[in-house]
Amino acid sequence: MFVSFDLSVIPNKNIVLAVTGGIAAYKSAILVRRLKDAGFNVRVVMTEGAQAFITPLTFQALSGNPVHTELLNPEAEAGMGHIELARWADLLLVAPASCDTLAKFAAGLADDLLSTLYLATKSPVWVAPAMNQQMWAAKATQRNLNTLVEDGVHVIMPDAGSQACGDVGLGRMPEPEDLALQVTQYFHRAQRAIAEKFGLLAGKHVVVTAGPTREAIDPVRYISNHSTGKMGFALAAACYAAGAKVTLIAGPVSLDTPNGVRRLNVSSAVQMLDLSMQMLDEGCDIFIATAAVADYRVAEVAEHKIKKAGDELNVSLIKNPDIVATIAGQQKRPFMVGFAAETRNVEEYAAGKLVAKKLDMIACNDVSRADIGFASDENAMIVFFAEQYQLQKRDLEKAPKQEIAQQLVEAIHDALHHEIEPV
Template sequence: MPALTARHILLGVTGGIAAYKSPDLARRLREAGAEVRIAMTRAAKEFVRPLTFQAVSGKPVHCDLLDPAAEAAMGHIELARWAELVLVAPASANFMARLAHGHADDLLTTLCLATRARIVLAPAMNQAMWAHAATQANRAQLEARGVRLLGPDWGDQACGEVGPGRMLEPAAIVAGLSELYSPGALQGCTVMITAGPTREAIDPVRFISNRSSGKMGFELAAAAQKTGARVIVIAGPSGEFLAAGIERWDVETAQQMYETVMQHIEDCDIFIGAAAVADYRPATRSAEKIKKKETALTLRLVRNPDIVQAVAALDQGRPFTVGFAAETHRLKEHAEHKRCHKQLDMIAANWVGRPGLGFDSTSNALEVFWEGGHVSIAQATKAQVARHLIEIISERYHAQSSAAHSGS
């Protein structure tokens, strides 16, 4: 991992069972060429002793904010200045909450507030704690400030439950850090992503929509940004948050989404249509609330523009175009028909209406098809699935670009 050679990495360790992995992480960071110093919270010392970290790092371990020996030379400020990167692994739900709200009541939170270095968190907690609205709000707030998250992973947990919340394995964390200092696979590319549902008004209080939260599209945006791409998100109504640096345009209807996409599609290299766009809208919108009078109400619907097909049909500056297909049956057949009919470069299909997948879930699984190729992305958190899909899109985009250049 030459990208980490001679990097100054401050490894913060918070209280949680995943702290047992942190000595191995410190060792791997040193093997990758980094200089490593350790800061532990009081709770972390209940899981792993400081002497263990001193042995693997070769440096004294820092535990107390008000250490008379260290503070004689303003030790916490010296550490904050020394670090090029602050990595907190594991990062507990409590630590994320305190950091998000600007607390500086121990050494590690104080270091995070005092440093100008990059901050990276490797979350580790119970799956319900990770999914809780408070934790997700803290995550979004931290990411908006430029804090990067690696993980969490999906799988068995020490509490006996299964789901997202495991700390990434040390090797995966080291690889993720290396990517921060390496040119991304989509460096210099512009990626546009549509995300979330659309709402098609019936009257001032009612609309037609669907169960999409937009989470998959937003995770794709985060993954694309991490590869070095400029990212534009055209978002339907959604409570999801985007990291700083991602350009966002909010819309409500399919027509608005179509117009906004076409307004900004010029010079985009890759288009990913992850939004769950309504196929139809009411032909007319009542200016007043429709009163309940009859036993039945008939709505006449008209077709909405097909955004991904319109992008794929562009004559000039057509981007590499990726569609999505949410299916309840005959997934491969329907996805391949959609890909061919709309002349897409790639399509990502997922099952919906099944427990734990797609809508109303933090996890997903995809079947990805392109001309002459197919790959399955196994069930995992939507963040992990997004990273895998962006890798595949990047590979196919570059392969297609190379073939076009060699043939010209």
Template sequence: MERNESGAPPFLFGRRIVLGVTGGVAAYKAAELVRRLVKAGAQVDVVLTPGGAHFVTPTTFQALSGRPVWCDPWDERRANAMAHIDLTRGADLLLVAPCTADAMARFAQGQADDLLATLALARACPMAVAPAMNRQMWLHPATQRNRERLVADGVLVWGPAEGEQACGETGPGRMIEPEEIVARLEAFFAPKWFSGHAVLVTAGPTYEPLDPVRVLTNLSSGKMGYALAQAFAQAGAAVTLVSGPVSLPTPLGVTRVDVTTAEQMRAAVLERVPGHRIFASVAAVADYRPARVSPQKIKKGAERLTLELVRNPDILAEVAALPEPPWCIGFAAESENLDEYAERKRREKGLQLVVGNLVQEAMGRDENTVVLYDENGRIPLPTADKVQVAWGIVRHVAQRLGLIDTAVERGDL
């Protein structure tokens, strides 16, 4: 998989997106959205309504997109004076963000009274909207009828989110953040190799308590596991993520289960693993835990403190040994002898795939260098952002399971 400047999978690279910006205060977020899309390699043509121009000027969007901004249905820059027809020809998506209540109403009714509304009616590509309005406007029966009409017409409605609004009220109606819109776009364009399949992923560290305030843990950030869960979800899988304590947002479309200790993680995994085609054990589970947990804080006193540790359950080995196990992916984070230890782990636990890396090159970092080990041997992946690495792993699994042939023939990736 080729890498682009943003480090993200290339599903937006080379895509042409027509972005409609309507007259809501969330128009300022559209500027950040354009910046992110351009960085990911997309070509963005901005269509600005008169209301949108009250909040952000065409000059801003032209500077961010590097493209002319369109406002007037009578714009003569097109030789045929038909920008209202031509702009969506060859486009991959018409996205309206923010989309006001008024814009939703006009789209639902098929009006064509300005350039953006005409584009929506004459488009030759899919369409998505990211609503943004006051909570009462969003909850009004008329807006909900318009939303239902748009969905029935095949328009994707992304959001809105809940939270504080510019009017000072709190509730549903906020436009989802640019980062989430980009994630939804990546998911929209990603090949759906795993549609109809369920994937269970573990991520992050575990905390093994010594007393009420101290724990045994490790330096895992959870980034690799979260990136893998996100990639599987974008590839169409129904993903459940069992996560140790991390400070990462839940990936879009992923069901998250929070746990703290290794025993809690084991219970959560064994409860959910039936029905899952794939199990990816990415979590850095503590190998040992204290034999006894002090009910009170251990006071500093003696020069030495001896702790008795007992082994934690091996979750991956237990899942792989089930009578009807899922397709199992293990991770081997080693400080030396990577090839030897990773291959030994794969054979001893009966795993279909082991992803190996050196901890000094990955722990806590955004980039990773991994080697895949399966029955066919050793397959190194290029050093890349963990999101990129995750897609390399997902692609390899899809190939191994015979899910990728049709996608390759179509040139999806």
């Protein structure tokens, strides 16, 4: 079964957001929304001081969960509510963290829900202090912060600027978008560390080619195809999520680079081959050729725009290098994965390509189908393996390309661990 470490969102991670007394509490409402947008589950704890600035109803509406305000709430405490909350949290984030809250944490007090929660949780604790600039600079505050850091609390430094009291200086709570980004990046790093150790492709360097190539006719015209690069980009993301170091060699497409992936842009088939050969020198372990490379290029590219003259224009074409066959033919070749985008006899052509180009694995699809063609967000594929792997072909039913990519990663992993040594 494929174990996914999806780094585009943070699924099923729980954030307890504690809001303390201060004008910056209004930013916490926005922070809840940003954390929810990033895929987190959020439950809010409010101190008595926080409720003087913003109502629990606001946070209930934004988080979709009841807001916790009292330590000795009879209904909640029937199930040891504060202990359950402490165990539920994957991160306790206090934003804003008032001067009084920092002092309670440093002293180990437990006289309200938040201070008790702080002592009861095993999760990481982050505090985002927000206060008057002089209160921030006070020796007692700095002493409390040093104690918290020594205790393992992560302190998010406040911003400098104008404050509600009219002062100017350090003490402003960072913007909600920045806080949400820091939290997201923290969990990304944690998930990446797990993927690099336990992922299906942990320790592998994967090179993925994606998108079309453009073969110039003149400075303004070119030969290309309808490939959007979506399948290749989805595969690059899936390989990275499976713990691999990923290099994406991309033709001209309008797609964002997947998180954590190194992207190298090219235009022509020759450029794509040159970079692919360079990747072999970097220790490429797996080469996935999803790019729709132009079979031919113009023999002589015009130096200037060709002017319209007559009813016909004859252009001489020459064959482009076969990238996947060239890489597969190297003495120290990586595990080779090819793709076959066909409009008829799909399985027959794919099986032939697998043998002719000496590939380890090939995935084929019927691009004549409008529902899974080049521009579609979904795909359906058939996977063939070289004989030495003794694996049956796999039918990947129609699904979003991200899901197809994860299934292909699983197929690559299975092949890498099922090769039969020749006698």
